[in-house]
Amino acid sequence: MNSHVSSEAQPGQIGPPIAHHMDPVTAYHAAKLGMWLFLATEILLFGGMFAAYALYHWMYFEEFHNASRQLNPIIGGFNTVVLLFSSFTAALAVDAAQHGRNDKVVKNLLITIVCALIFLVVKYFEWSAKAEHGLFPGTSHDGIAFNSPEFITMYASFFGLYYCLTGLHGIHVVAGMCLLIWVMQKARKNRFSQDYYTPVEIGALYWHLVDLIWIYLFPLLYLVG
Amino acid sequence: MSSYAANSPVTGDHAGLNYINCERGIWSWLTTVDHKRIALLYLFTISIFFFVGGIAALLMRTELARAGADFLDPSTYNMLFTLHGAIMIFLFIVPGIPATMGNFLIPLMIGAKDVAFPRMNLLSYYIYVVGALMALIALIPGQFIGQIFPIFGKFLVSIGLPQAVDTGWTFYAPYSLQSGTAVIWMTGAAFVLGFSSILTGLNFIVTIHKLRAPGMTWNRLPVFVWASYATAVIQTLATPVVGITLLLLIMERSMGIGIFDPKLGGDPVLFQHFFWFYSHPVVYIMVLPAFGVVGEIIPVFSRKPLFGYRAIYISSLAIAIAGFLVWAHHMLVAGISDTSAIYFSVITFIVAIPTAVKVFNWVSTMYRGSISFETPMLYAMGFIFLFMIAGTTGIYLATLAVDVFYHDTYFVVAHFHYTIQGGAVIGLMAALHFWFPKMTGKMYNEWLGRICWVLVFVGFNLTFLPQFVLGMEGMPRRYFDYLPQFQSLHTLSTVGAYINAAGYTLALLHLLLTAIFGKTLAPDNPWDALSLEWQTPSPPPHDNFEVTPVVTEYPYAYGKPVEGDHHA
Numbered sequence: 123m124n125s126h127v128s129s130e131a132q133p134g135q136i137g138p139p140i141a142h143h144m145d146p147v148t149a150y151h152a153a154k155l156g157m158w159l160f161l162a163t164e165i166l167l168f169g170g171m172f173a174a175y176a177l178y179h180w181m182y183f184e185e186f187h188n189a190s191r192q193l194n195p196i197i198g199g200f201n202t203v204v205l206l207f208s209s210f211t212a213a214l215a216v217d218a219a220q221h222g223r224n225d226k227v228v229k230n231l232l233i234t235i236v237c238a239l240i241f242l243v244v245k246y247f248e249w250s251a252k253a254e255h256g257l258f259p260g261t262s263h264d265g266i267a268f269n270s271p272e273f274i275t276m277y278a279s280f281f282g283l284y285y286c287l288t289g290l291h292g293i294h295v296v297a298g299m300c301l302l303i304w305v306m307q308k309a310r311k312n313r314f315s316q317d318y319y320t321p322v323e324i325g326a327l328y329w330h331l332v333d334l335i336w337i338y339l340f341p342l343l344y345l346v347g
Numbered sequence: 348m349s350s351y352a353a354n355s356p357v358t359g360d361h362a363g364l365n366y367i368n369c370e371r372g373i374w375s376w377l378t379t380v381d382h383k384r385i386a387l388l389y390l391f392t393i394s395i396f397f398f399v400g401g402i403a404a405l406l407m408r409t410e411l412a413r414a415g416a417d418f419l420d421p422s423t424y425n426m427l428f429t430l431h432g433a434i435m436i437f438l439f440i441v442p443g444i445p446a447t448m449g450n451f452l453i454p455l456m457i458g459a460k461d462v463a464f465p466r467m468n469l470l471s472y473y474i475y476v477v478g479a480l481m482a483l484i485a486l487i488p489g490q491f492i493g494q495i496f497p498i499f500g501k502f503l504v505s506i507g508l509p510q511a512v513d514t515g516w517t518f519y520a521p522y523s524l525q526s527g528t529a530v531i532w533m534t535g536a537a538f539v540l541g542f543s544s545i546l547t548g549l550n551f552i553v554t555i556h557k558l559r560a561p562g563m564t565w566n567r568l569p570v571f572v573w574a575s576y577a578t579a580v581i582q583t584l585a586t587p588v589v590g591i592t593l594l595l596l597i598m599e600r601s602m603g604i605g606i607f608d609p610k611l612g613g614d615p616v617l618f619q620h621f622f623w624f625y626s627h628p629v630v631y632i633m634v635l636p637a638f639g640v641v642g643e644i645i646p647v648f649s650r651k652p653l654f655g656y657r658a659i660y661i662s663s664l665a666i667a668i669a670g671f672l673v674w675a676h677h678m679l680v681a682g683i684s685d686t687s688a689i690y691f692s693v694i695t696f697i698v699a700i701p702t703a704v705k706v707f708n709w710v711s712t713m714y715r716g717s718i719s720f721e722t723p724m725l726y727a728m729g730f731i732f733l734f735m736i737a738g739t740t741g742i743y744l745a746t747l748a749v750d751v752f753y754h755d756t757y758f759v760v761a762h763f764h765y766t767i768q769g770g771a772v773i774g775l776m777a778a779l780h781f782w783f784p785k786m787t788g789k790m791y792n793e794w795l796g797r798i799c800w801v802l803v804f805v806g807f808n809l810t811f812l813p814q815f816v817l818g819m820e821g822m823p824r825r826y827f828d829y830l831p832q833f834q835s836l837h838t839l840s841t842v843g844a845y846i847n848a849a850g851y852t853l854a855l856l857h858l859l860l861t862a863i864f865g866k867t868l869a870p871d872n873p874w875d876a877l878s879l880e881w882q883t884p885s886p887p888p889h890d891n892f893e894v895t896p897v898v899t900e901y902p903y904a905y906g907k908p909v910e911g912d913h914h915a
Contacts, residue, residue, distance in 0.1 A: 159553070170590075
């Protein structure tokens with residue numbers, strides 16, 4: 123980071139936005155610390171559900187394994203690869219921004235966003251298939267309604283947790299996409315340079331977290347069976 | 348203490364302009380990103396909720412003045428204690444000191460121009476407002492209001508106001524899953540309010556890390572900033588857990604998935620674990636900043652350096668950390684294992700150590716000081732007295748065998764109010780009086796301030812000391828009615844509540860009217876205090892300091908001759 127460039131920067135030109143209360147170097151470090159703290163809150167948000175998962179997996183070992191077999195690890199694995207790849211392109215976007223290559227930032231972020239979209243589409247078909255099999259709230263299969271006593275003896279609370287975990291993760295995918303689209307728009311206007319690439323970096327940081335959470339969700343939900 | 352020249356003559360375009368009069372109009376307030384103005388927005392909003400919550404408390408105390416049903420029916424009573432608890436906790440005291448005094452003071456105390464993310468600061472205020480409106484929808488007891496004001500009641504019914512929540516502010520499952528009231532609105536509100544709290548905490552942490560003035564090392568930070576830092580850590584790390592808990596509760600209620608409902612393979616005790624994992628640390632969100640306030644006030648009015656400065660700030664951090672490890676002491680009789688009950692009991696005792704360190708240091712600061720009893724000092728000393736009672740009765744409740752008897756009695760109610768009202772609210776009152784000249788540029792009336800303090804202090808003790816005795820005699824909390832032998836103490840408590848309410852009303856009206864119509868202008872440094880916020884004009888200019896200050900010493904080097912003598 124180099125601070126002297128900013129003093130000449132005008133709105134709409136290359137260079138960090140001018141804050142009245144701190145210099146650009148401080149602003150960069152402040153934004154990064156802020157995002158790391160925000161990621162910590164996200165981990166604690168999911169942490170509650172992981173704790174619930176740990177408890178119920180311990181209480182209902184057989185049922186959870188039973189239920190996990192209802193999920194398709196190949197589809198889940200495909201989505202894992204998609205997200206991992208999207209994290210890779212997000213990292214490439216940061217590298218491009220640090221070298222002032224706004225065109226490359228746009229390309230890499232576009233791939234990241236498309237990957238996110240693929241992930242969501244796959245997830246949508248996965249959820250719909252579950253609904254067809256009577257494994258969704260409000261549906262029933264062979265006369266066994268979702269969360270009826272019979273259903274609970276078979277699967278315990280696995281599917282409730284499954285929808286909460288993947289649903290909340292899905293919301294984070296959407297939020298991450300919005301964030302990256304906003305960053306991409308800035309890149310299209312050539313806003314980034316080696317002196318100013320904060321939004322790309324914090325956007326990518328957020329995206330890595332979305333990816334990281336999925337890396338934990340995949341084995342816990344798909345592979346325990 | 349600093350090379351920044353106090354009372355430096357203001358020249359040029361900025362002459363006479365401060366953060367209050369630099370822009371005019373309601374719109375300039377609603378869209379401001381100035382931390383000082385946002386602090387006042389918060390202060391104004393939380394004061395309204397303080398009165399709403401207070402009125403609910405008075406209604407309950409009036410009902411309880413005599414045994415039997417007087418003018419409330421039991422279900423309305425349930426709604427009122429929920430309203431009182433939820434409003435006072437989520438809308439008033441959690442943002443209470445951090446979002447008001449913290450917002451105003453942290454940048455001033457560390458010599459910064461603003462918080463790190465000013466726009467996010469405003470965003471967190473509006474998130475708070477949205478959460479507050481959701482909470483009001485969930486909490487207004489329409490039927491009860493309809494009894495008093497039929498037309499207004501009809502209006503509330505006609506706009507489809509849901510049945511007011513009756514679960515208590517803790518939303519324990521499985522009742523919160525079954526109650527036919529607006530639980531989703533209220534838990535949704537608490538989730539949104541939590542988000543506001545997280546953003547405020549995050550903003551403060553980054554501000555304190557990155558925006559300290561030259562020379563403002565960690566060992567020169569005012570203790571209020573240290574306390575706010577510890578608070579912000581809790582806000583950021585504990586709040587997401589209650590957020591997910593409430594989301595799961597909402598999902599469970601709306602979609603019938605089984606997380607906390609034992610019928611669906613859930614575990615209601617897990618809800619309690621999650622809830623208290625946040626809601627125990629949250630009491631430190633409420634009271635730690637008050638510790639900070641007292642730490643600022645005591646040395647100023649004792650004219651002595653703060654005794655054990657390092658011990659005080661380390662104890663703030665220790666309380667923040669220990670606060671994360673004690674949550675299940677709220678559940679000692681909820682069916683957790685004996686082993687974990689013993690663990691949580693022991694760790695809870697340990698919290699008493701850093702708290703006592705603070706109290707001993709404050710008292711040592713006052714020892715042989717040249718103490719003067721202005722209103723802020725009276726509140727600060729009242730704080731020490733009340734918090735001693737709060738802390739020691741907390742030890743009773745942490746003791747396993749004793750808690751079996753005291754759990755869910757008025758003893759808990761009294762203990763809790765001594766910590767939160769006697770601690771956090773009295774701390775906020777101390778802060779409001781102490782920094783009032785800085786915030787408004789006016790001086791309040793000292794004698795009126797002292798009289799209000801007497802009303803608050805006497806009224807408070809009269810309300811809650813009898814409740815300790817009631818609890819020991821076995822009076823359960825949250826009951827609408829009671830046995831005849833509790834009559835006299837309940838009446839006494841109700842009388843105290845009215846005196847207490849009169850004290851707060853008078854004190855806040857006094858400050859509000861002085862702020863608007865007051866004629867006595869405050870000097871820049873009326874208390875001869877040494878911390879940075881007093882070295883800039885009252886009220887401060889938009890950018891806080893004309894020149895960025897350079898700090899050379901910690902802010903409690905009292906006892907040296909001070910230039911100028913405004914001090915009585």
